[in-house]
Amino acid sequence: MRRSRQLLALRHRHPAQKETEITPSAEAPPVSVQNVSKIYGRTAAVRDVSFTLAPARFYVLRGENGAGKSTLLRMIAGLNQPTQGDVRIFGHKTKDTRAHVGYMAHAPLLYDELSGMENLRFFGELYGIRSDDVLQKAMQRVGLDPALTRRVGQYSQGMRQRLSLARAIFHSPQLLLLDEPFSNVDPESSTQIAKLLADMRSAGNTILLVTHQLGLMAELADEFLVLSAGELVSQTSSRRTDA
């Protein structure tokens, strides 16, 4: 059931897709990272990392500060190019599958001078989404009131994080990349976000999340990937999956 839903979703061609943009193959893994390294000057931020993510699973990327987690996530999102190696999303280059990927960075990626809905309307247009209903639903899913006219600059840190998540999910991406979505979020909102992510995984989406808050993740994650000094040192199933 989950698989057929995913196949159906992948056949949908996004209106904002360029002529060259490819509808991703449902047979290919959502993420395939092969021998990827990222070198800045004389420093290797990521060294020869290889892994494959399966569909409809929740992955947590862990590691100490400076381990290369965010750099790796940015390469998967297509924001940075690997110095060596290859990243494929649903079997294609990252730039060809952008409509099917949601990305939430450590920074909120929002305009401070616009309200929440104004932000979502602008980003919605980039993905060919012009329906306010879709955008309002995304705001409601993260626990924000779409009628809020306050500018984002006046939002609390937690509200910004939630709006940033709404921006990453409003187009129902098959692959969701999240960098520290729980930072500066109060415990109640964290639980709400965790439930939303669990629902998305159940709906067939693949999630790769970078976090330090392992407490919440122990219940959600299917697998943990651990980076240390730029190298992938382990990829293990969670207790939840083992059970």
Next chain:
Amino acid sequence: MTNSLLRLIKANLAKDLRLEWRSRDVFNAMLFFALLVVVIFSFAFEPTTEESRRLAGGLFWVAFLFSTIVALNQSWARELRNGVLDAYRVSPAPAEALLLGKVVSNFIFVALLECLMVPLFILFYNLSSAGSIWQLAVILFLGTWALVINGTFFAAMSIRTRNRELMLPLLLLPVSIPAVTSMVGATTAVLTGDGSPLPQMKLLAVYCVVFTAASFALFDMVLNAE
């Protein structure tokens, strides 16, 4: 140009105009800079009417060139706050829509500034045109486009460098010399009535076409450069 590209350009333009309306970062910076240039030059020189006609073209375009530089840095800086440019880069929207939206919004800001500053130039320098006002309007249009298309492109190139305030003039000014020479020559020809401004206007039009095409061809690379 496809419908979806036009919609994206419109969305980018509307967003830029809304951000500017609420913050007034760009327009205020340009206005005060241009005002200062006009006032300081008018105190520094006391030209006769004839001298004014010969000098005004140069003063006018130099004031707008430097005002535009001040504005362009601001217009890209807001895309870096909160890392918001990354949200554009991960979207399927083409880079050209961002460039054209920003070029048109910057063009509107500079054109508005010109509407305010031209009467002041006439007042401070006691100007009257010996040539056609329509030719002057075409020169203003082409000159503004030349400044804005190049400026927006090079501002995007310099935005992620550490000394972007210094880097933009270093990149932009040498490339703008042919355009500035044509703008000043054509404006002076219209104001003084000495010779035809048409050759300079043609040169300016060619410059606009070449640099518009080059900016569009290269902008995707600039936007995604690390």
